[in-house]
Amino acid sequence: MKTSPAPTARRAPVSDVERRSETILLVEDNPDDVELTLRALRKEGLPAEVVVARDGVEALDYVFARGEHAARDPRRRPAVVLLDLKMPRMDGLEVLRRLRSDDRTRLLPVVVLTSSREECDVKDSYSLGANSYIRKPVDFDRFREAVRQLGVYWLTLNEAPPAVA
Numbered sequence: 001m002k003t004s005p006a007p008t009a010r011r012a013p014v015s016d017v018e019r020r021s022e023t024i025l026l027v028e029d030n031p032d033d034v035e036l037t038l039r040a041l042r043k044e045g046l047p048a049e050v051v052v053a054r055d056g057v058e059a060l061d062y063v064f065a066r067g068e069h070a071a072r073d074p075r076r077r078p079a080v081v082l083l084d085l086k087m088p089r090m091d092g093l094e095v096l097r098r099l100r101s102d103d104r105t106r107l108l109p110v111v112v113l114t115s116s117r118e119e120c121d122v123k124d125s126y127s128l129g130a131n132s133y134i135r136k137p138v139d140f141d142r143f144r145e146a147v148r149q150l151g152v153y154w155l156t157l158n159e160a161p162p163a164v165a
Helices: 031-044 056-063 092-100 119-127 140-157
Strands: 010-013 023-027 049-053 080-083 110-114 132-135
Touching (some): 023 056, 023 140, 031 049, 031 140, 056 092, 080 140, 092 110, 092 119, 110 140
Parallel strands (some): 023 049, 023 080, 080 110
Antiparallel strands (some): 010 049
């Protein structure tokens, strides 16, 4: 799969369903995987806004409301972070490490969504506090079903942790 330079984060509407305050932060550098994920979420009509960060630095800037996201209310955290591991500038494990080392984001739900099948990535992700580790299915229908289940669980069933200022 080809990759392109990391553009800035963008907001991608998921559906026309009445929106709740939930936001999904998708941290993914591969444009094909971004589009597949957005397509799967749109198809399921989940009531969420998706913010796309193309690398770990951009993801942390969004979460901590700094850089080009400085005007964003830092108390409004994503409902869940879908985090790829293999990215430029800062990989997903370092993002996870930094999220878990800050009291404001220690409880932020993070789902590692990656194509990595390396046992050390699974172990390191859980050791650093990932809430879940999901390998991206190659088949679109299976991928869509995985994203649907993720969305339903994290946006409708999961009880979110209390926000920390």
